[in-house]
């Protein structure tokens with residue numbers, strides 16, 4: 001299966017191209033191999049490098065490191081979620097466990113950013129859960145009760161207040177949580193690549209084609225070489241299923257996002273010169289929309305089952321059109337041709353929105369499936385799966401393993417049919433919010 005993304009991601013194109021890209025061209029033996037170099041794989045590699053300075057660690061990616069979902073997301077490092085894609089959090093205890101994992105995720109990213117002095121446009125401005133529909137007030141009041149019980153600082157906002165904060169009168173009601181950070185996801189993941197320990201060898205544009213476990217060793221096959229490793233960590237997230245890993249527990253979804261050029265002074269004035277902000281939808285499948293530090297508007301309002309994974313230009317253009325409508329609904333004074341880039345990215349989902357963190361055999365480990373919380377949780381899970389694979393016990397592992405486990409998914413074609421039906425239903429419910 002081809003694992004390549006489009007080259008039109010606004011976050012990635014905002015960075016300098018990297019030099020010294022190495023691909024695998026020989027056979028290798030090593031103690032550790034990590035497949036997938038997003039937040040999870042990079043974090044696992046960093047931790048293994050620190051734990052085993054004299055061992056050989058190989059990190060592999062099918063494309064350029066970090067240029068999968070880890071650079072393509074909306075940049076919300078979340079402390080709380082109202083929806084997990086298209087399911088809602090109901091039980092307090094489950095929610096509490098989930099939020100404690102988010103908190104650990106924030107701490108681990110914060111530590112990395114501080115330790116390596118990373119400039120990733122870090123802004124602790126919190127985030128809004130907003131709706132244009134007064135009917136959603138009840139959902140937000142219930143959510144507010146949950147947050148109160150768990151001690152999360154938050155406020156409810158009215159239409160007039162939102163107009164001042166966001167520069168649009170589209171939204172009628174919102175709940176703002178104080179925790180949560182907005183950042184530039186591409187800059188964060190780039191820093192993780194630049195600071196890999198010396199005993200980690202990175203091979204890019206090197207797709208894992210096949211793997212097998214023989215006598216407690218793992219044999220990985222690539223186009224130009226074979227790697228024999230003592231242990232493997234799979235960190236391919238949306239591509240876990242395509243490698244046959246936990247295939248009855250996860251499935252990929254394709255999201256698309258668009259980013260405008262920077263608003264001109266005149267345009268920025270026309271919307272009231274708001275500070276940077278981020279809005280998540282109250283209804284699952286509504287639009288995520290963000291005003292960046294450099295006055296760009298980012299919008300994500302699609303989630304779909306899409307094969308093949310790479311989205312053709314013509315499909316991206318269709319999504320871009322929908323996203324222009326989403327922006328114009330909120331900012332009618334802006335021109336029609338303001339979108340500068342549109343891209344797709346693959347996330348991984350489980351049926352009950354729980355993450356995967358597991359030893360699947362003596363020497364085979366896997367972490368993934370974070371939906372819209374992978375910046376923090378992926379970074380945390382990468383580090384902690386490396387600890388688990390190194391037989392270390394940590395408080396974090398205890399907390400992670402106390403979460404609800406992913407539940408079983410039906411086989412194809414029932415799975416795709418079920419997901420598509422659910423997505424259509426949620427899209428109809430959220431039609432005013434797209």
Ligand SMILES: Cc1cc2nc3c(=O)[nH]c(=O)nc-3n(C[C@H](O)[C@H](O)[C@H](O)COP(=O)(O)OP(=O)(O)OC[C@H]3O[C@@H](n4cnc5c(N)ncnc54)[C@H](O)[C@@H]3O)c2cc1C
Nearest residue numbers: 036038039040062068070073074076208237345373374375
């Ligand atoms: C549009 C969009 C918006 C999002 N918004 C947010 C957000 O605001 N906040 C948030 O926290 N999360 C968000 N997410 C989710 C977040 O990006 C992911 O959860 C996170 O990137 C997962 O990191 P990862 O390292 O596990 O996986 P990935 O970043 O997907 O990395 C997996 C890597 O594995 C590689 N790979 C796959 N198959 C193979 C193979 N066969 N051989 C070798 N390598 C392979 C891929 O090339 C890829 O680089 C969003 C995602 C998208 C797409």
